[in-house]
Amino acid sequence: MTGTLDTLTNVLVKNGLLTAFAVVGITMWVSYVLSARLTRGHLQGSALAIMLGLLMAYIGGVVTGGKNGVVDLKLLSGVGLLGGAMLRDFAIVSTAYGATLTDMRKCGVSGIVSLFLGVVLSFVVGGAVAMAFGYTDAVSIATIGAGAVTYIVGPVTGAAIGASSELIALSIAAGLVKSVMVMIGTPFFAKYIGLDNPRTAMVFGGMMGTTSGVCGGLAAVDPKLVPYGAMTSTFYTGLGCLMGPSVLFFATRALIG
């Protein structure tokens, strides 16, 4: 019996990507059934699937103590390949095939404004919360502020300005909260901000920035909007990494003294 089980485990681990296709496919199916039966379609199947994914990531973290959700379970390591940066970028780029340049041009100035405002505002809010929690030095405040931009900008900024690893961990946590919140919250609040057209999707991408959150959230609202949000959010992290350790840190130091 153990022999058979071992063989099965072996097959699943060896064919990790196929296991991932199967697991994700079943997750999607369960989500769409739950969406139709329990919420009568009010909560989109894809939104539910993303939440199930996050829940599984939480359980994976609790069980293994690792940082990569279910990927730390040997049996599900293939999910890391399916949902990793390579295939994620590949699939995001493919969505551009259905987009049009005319729609992107319509966004114009507001897209650029949203990028800068999104980065600066997140930084200021994050930094203000750090101050409210008793941090008084510019390095700590800037690192946590940068974490509120995205979980990549946080560590990049922290490392550049010499923050401690505890602070960097906190800044990553702040960014993760943002990413998870955007993924879960967007489908619920989309109608209140008029998120149903390419133009608003581009502003949304620029304001929220976190690529995983934006693309996950938009996928659950309307997959047609994904390329527009992805287009701006892909520049957000770059802009944040550029401004965090420079302009924003200097401004913080000037203000704090």
Next chain:
Amino acid sequence: MIIYGVALLSICTLLGVLIGDLLGAAIGVKANVGGVGFAMLLLLFVSEHLKGRGRFVQQSSQGVAFWTAMYIPIVVAMAAQQNVLGAIKGGPMALIAGALATVVCFALIPVIDRIGRPKPQLAEQQPSGQHRPGETA
């Protein structure tokens, strides 16, 4: 052939990511700057161009369409590998900093969305560029 579409998508993605990495290195940032965005623009331009010349047939575009359809499952797989435990364990400050930044930015989206959007009734009353209100001599 379907592989032509997949290959085109791969080439655009690789080139875009390369541009993003080079741009990041050029401005001294340890991140990919807009790589996916450049890749999307490349795919848009190239596929428009090929379609215009009748070079991109239905079957080739299926190679791109498949990956568009795989997008949501890939996002689910991506969600399943987030450090959700880490986000919750970060304590109240990390939670509040992340949550508040999200809420404030989200709430301002409709305001930014209005910038530069043509207003039907005010379209003709735009200042002529040289003249600014309050700058009368």
